[in-house]
Amino acid sequence: MPFIKRGAATSVPDSDADNPAAHVERLNSADAEIRWAAARALGGQADAVPALAAALGAEKVQRVREAIMTALMRVGNEASVMALLPYIRSQDAGQRATAIEALQALPSAIMPFMPALLADAESDVRILATELARNMEANDATHVLCKLIDSEPHPNVCAAAIDVLAEVGTRDAIPTLKACAERFAGTPFLPFAVSTTIARISDTQG
Amino acid sequence: MAPLEAHGARAIHVTQEDIRRLCEFLYRRTGMSFDDNKRYYIDRRVTERMAATGSESFQSYFATLRSDADHEIQHLVNAFTVNETYFYREDHQLRCMTSSLLQDIVRRKKNQDPIRIWSIPCSTGEEPYSIAMWLMENWADVDSHNIEIVGSDIDTRALKAAADGIYGARALMRLSPAVVDRYFERLEKDEVRIDPGLRDSVQFTRANLIDRSDMARYRNFDIVFCRNVLIYFDDASRRIAAENLYDCLRPGGYICLGHSETMSRISPLFSVCRFPEAIVYQRPEADRDGK
Amino acid sequence: MESEKTRSMPRARILVVDDSSLVRLYFRTALEKGGFEVEQAINGIEALEKILAQAFDLVVVDVNMPRMDGFSFIRELRATAGAVAGLPALVITTEAGRQDREDARTAGANFYLVKPVSEADLLRYAAILAGVRA
Numbered sequence: 171m172p173f174i175k176r177g178a179a180t181s182v183p184d185s186d187a188d189n190p191a192a193h194v195e196r197l198n199s200a201d202a203e204i205r206w207a208a209a210r211a212l213g214g215q216a217d218a219v220p221a222l223a224a225a226l227g228a229e230k231v232q233r234v235r236e237a238i239m240t241a242l243m244r245v246g247n248e249a250s251v252m253a254l255l256p257y258i259r260s261q262d263a264g265q266r267a268t269a270i271e272a273l274q275a276l277p278s279a280i281m282p283f284m285p286a287l288l289a290d291a292e293s294d295v296r297i298l299a300t301e302l303a304r305n306m307e308a309n310d311a312t313h314v315l316c317k318l319i320d321s322e323p324h325p326n327v328c329a330a331a332i333d334v335l336a337e338v339g340t341r342d343a344i345p346t347l348k349a350c351a352e353r354f355a356g357t358p359f360l361p362f363a364v365s366t367t368i369a370r371i372s373d374t375q376g
Numbered sequence: 377m378a379p380l381e382a383h384g385a386r387a388i389h390v391t392q393e394d395i396r397r398l399c400e401f402l403y404r405r406t407g408m409s410f411d412d413n414k415r416y417y418i419d420r421r422v423t424e425r426m427a428a429t430g431s432e433s434f435q436s437y438f439a440t441l442r443s444d445a446d447h448e449i450q451h452l453v454n455a456f457t458v459n460e461t462y463f464y465r466e467d468h469q470l471r472c473m474t475s476s477l478l479q480d481i482v483r484r485k486k487n488q489d490p491i492r493i494w495s496i497p498c499s500t501g502e503e504p505y506s507i508a509m510w511l512m513e514n515w516a517d518v519d520s521h522n523i524e525i526v527g528s529d530i531d532t533r534a535l536k537a538a539a540d541g542i543y544g545a546r547a548l549m550r551l552s553p554a555v556v557d558r559y560f561e562r563l564e565k566d567e568v569r570i571d572p573g574l575r576d577s578v579q580f581t582r583a584n585l586i587d588r589s590d591m592a593r594y595r596n597f598d599i600v601f602c603r604n605v606l607i608y609f610d611d612a613s614r615r616i617a618a619e620n621l622y623d624c625l626r627p628g629g630y631i632c633l634g635h636s637e638t639m640s641r642i643s644p645l646f647s648v649c650r651f652p653e654a655i656v657y658q659r660p661e662a663d664r665d666g667k
Numbered sequence: 668m669e670s671e672k673t674r675s676m677p678r679a680r681i682l683v684v685d686d687s688s689l690v691r692l693y694f695r696t697a698l699e700k701g702g703f704e705v706e707q708a709i710n711g712i713e714a715l716e717k718i719l720a721q722a723f724d725l726v727v728v729d730v731n732m733p734r735m736d737g738f739s740f741i742r743e744l745r746a747t748a749g750a751v752a753g754l755p756a757l758v759i760t761t762e763a764g765r766q767d768r769e770d771a772r773t774a775g776a777n778f779y780l781v782k783p784v785s786e787a788d789l790l791r792y793a794a795i796l797a798g799v800r801a
Contacts, residue, residue, distance in 0.1 A: 173508060173577030174490055174522045179593030202663055210588060210619060232664045233622070233645055240615045264644060267734035275611035308439065325783065326761065333687045337401055338442070359783040363689045370397045373389075374435045400688050404709060640712035644734065648712060650719045650747070 190215050197225040202234055209237040214244040223253035236268060243272035251279045258298050270301050277306040281314075288318040293327050300330040304338060309376050311338040316346040325354055329363055336367040340376040344368055388426055394434045395419060401442065405449065406607050407638050408456075421455040450608045461502045463509070464550040466603070469632045470510040472653035473599060477630050478515060481598045484628055490522035492597045494624070496583060497605055498527030501538025502547060504578045505570055507601070509551075509559050526594075528583035535580045541570035586613045591620035597629055604634035606642050618643030625659040632656050678704045679797040680721070684714040684728040684740065685759075694727060697786040698793060711735030715743060718751050725797040727789075730760045738774035745775040755796040759784060 196208035209225065212218040219242065226238045239257075242250040257269035273280050280302050287299035296318065303311040315331045315338075322328050328350055335343050351364035395418055403409045410418055422437070429448065431437035441448050464470065473493075481491060495504040504527035511518050529535050545566045548556055560568040584590045585605065600621055606614055621631060622645050631646060632654070633639065639646050639657045646657035681703045683694045695705045706721070708714035710732055718726065726744070730737035741756050758776040760767050771779040777796055780788055 171508075171512065171573055171577050172519050172521060172523050174524055175576070175579045176490075176524065179581065213588075213616070230665050234663075236615075236643075236645060237619055240612070240619060243615070244612055263734055263736060263739075268644065270733065271611065305442075329687065329689070333689050336689060337397065337404075357783050358785040359690070359693055362693050366689060366692060370393050373391065373394065374438075403707075404688065407709075407713065409707070638713050638716055640710050640716075648715060650715075655716050655719060 190218060194218055194221045197221055202231045205229070205231070206234045206237050209234060209241050213241040215241075216245050216247055216249070219245055219247075219249045219253055222250075226253065226257075232264065235265065239268050239272050243275060246276050246279055248279060248282070251276060251283065255283065259292070259295060266298070270298055273302050274305055277302075277310075281306070281310065284314050285317075288314060293324045296322070296324070296327045297330040300327070300334050303334050306338065308338055308340050308374065309342070311335070312340045312343050312376065315339070316343050319346050319350050325357065325360055328354070329360060332360075332363045332367050336363075336370050339367065339371045340374045341372050342376040343371060388423060388431075388433065390419060390422060390426075390434050394438070395422065398422060398438060398441065401438075402449075402452070405641075406453065406636070407641055408453065408636050410456075418456070421452065425452050425455060444610060447608065453608075460546065461499060462547045462549055463502050463506045465502065465506070466635055467506075467510075467550065468654045469601070469656070470506065471514075472632075472651050472656060473507075474510065474515045475653055476651040477599060477656065478517075480628075481630075482517070482521070485598075488522065489596075490524045492524045492526070492599075494526045494528065494594070494597045494600045496526075496528040496585065496600065496602055497531075498529050498535075498538060498580065499531070500534050500543075501527055501541065501570075501578070501580070502543070503527065503601060503603070504538070504580075505541070505559075505574060508574055508577050509555060513555060525578045526581060526597075527578050528581045528594075530582065530584045532582055535582060538578075539575070539580050541575045543568055543570075585609075585617040585620060588616065588620060591624060594624045596626050597624050598626055599629065600625060600631045602631055602633060604637065606633065607637045614642050618645055622646070622659055627659055628661040629659050630656050631659070678702055679724040680704045680706065681793060681797060682706050682708060682714060682717060682723045682726045684708045684711065684726060684732070684737070686710060686729070686732045690729065694784075694789060697789050700786075701790040701793065703793065703797070711737075711740035711743065714740060715747070718744065718754060719747070723754060725755045725757060725793060727757045727759065727793065730758055738770055738776075741774045741776050757792060757796055 190212060193208040193211040196204050199205050209222065212222060222238050222242050226235060229235045229238060239254065242253050251273065254269050254272050257265045260266045260269070284299065284302065288296055290296050290299065300315060303315055311334065315335050319328050319331050332347065347364045347368055351361045354360040395415060399410055399418065426437045429437060429440055431440060441452065493507055495507060498504050504525050508525050511523065527538055542563065545568065548568065559571050559574050561571060563569055583594065586609070602621060606617055609617055625631065639648065647660055649656050649658050681698055683691050683705055685691050686709055691707045695707065698705045706717060708717050712735060714726065714728065728737040728740055737758050741758065744754060744756065745752050755777045756775065758771050758779045759782055760771065760779050761782050768779070778792055780792060
């Protein structure tokens, strides 16, 4: 048979495995492969957040940016949230999407930032911010999303918030939803979204 | 809608809307979708899982599911799917390997580097042995190359069973009698054993997909079969595992996921490749610059 | 009237692509009432995978999706090898300005509708576009 068996594991592990300072240095390497490995090695290291944030700002290679964002996501504290937040405004759709994915996975850490995000002047930012409520506890998510919808003029933002409520919301959202349907009565989509969502959540207590 | 009984426990009330909500969540989270004629079946499985998790209401079960406490998403999906393993499962990917992937890999290969194929998780070994048999049976060039097949799993008991190579007759259901004759010997009690030559052709190791230092020992694979596991990891673990697999692949190397998995829910690191037999994913040959 | 016509023939298959579950449900409900068979995808990658695996007569895609927007998706579709590259595409945009019509056309969309889309408009144009390749 043509099958050979050698050591399946053929490479030597990184000897600097426990040396974060060395990895922080390597975030500045000219070699993308080295920067990638450094970012990966710093995953979850809270002390490395400033260095990771700085590296993210300068990084041109897409997969290294992804690895830095994973590393920040794994820290998951307020500083890492602040490092990730600017990227929800990025011109690069991939960066925006990864930032949202990363922040969505940190529901407690993102919570203090939600009021400002949901009141952002840009409707696109408000739309993205509704996604951040998806992994929140039902009452928390319901509370922030209803507060948004109650004063939101833009139908697409309301639609985005209602989509999240359909998954996460409790029946405490019903008055807000009904008022929203009234504000947009006669438009094709929002009344449908509201009635569908109310049907889904009406059994769910807060 | 009438309340549904769950194994003699008092009736737990689950509505059509509850099921829609759950299906919508499952689709977003895993990509699996269920059409309306499967809905009754889902009702039954959900009430079973509610009983199994001690959930007193759909609301509390759904909260458990959403938070994926104790891997509930995997438990629920396992309740829907047939979990048998057998040889030549998802053979369209094996066909893709011999009809499309290998010729590209061989074309790009320098020197006499072996072709390295990895099955992770390999469970009790059906997948890596299937790869070996399939190559012998279906690849004209199989004797012109050195091929390394590795099977890895986090479960050492499964790995021991894989190395032993003993299976029940049901595992053979997709194999022709000729293939069974060539690679298996029949034992008592309706069991079979993989021939020593083939057992010797696969290397089994313990590895944890999420452990970077574990995975750092594996490099330069041409094809990785990583089926039906990534989609169940939490957000951070999925990204870590995907980054680990990226490192384990050669540039241009391929990764095959499970039947209803899509890389779009797992990681943006890989490109989508469409072949006549299957859709697989590829580590790009070169880095892409962003804006 | 539409459903009478289609009942005697295999129903046209439409793929609806949108990251919002409620929008997908809205479109699916309307299109199924109109006699179409409907599949869904949550993003452009999944949509491309489904198109490569199953036959469709039309794809309806939202322009504002994360990671891969509707125009990028259509460009990718048009660049695919084989017959699927010609799949009719109806894009749902948020603006009706000239730039958006241009963008829709350069991306390779066959037609566009502006949100919010009425059931009547959706059905009218889906029927026309899904019939284009017959």
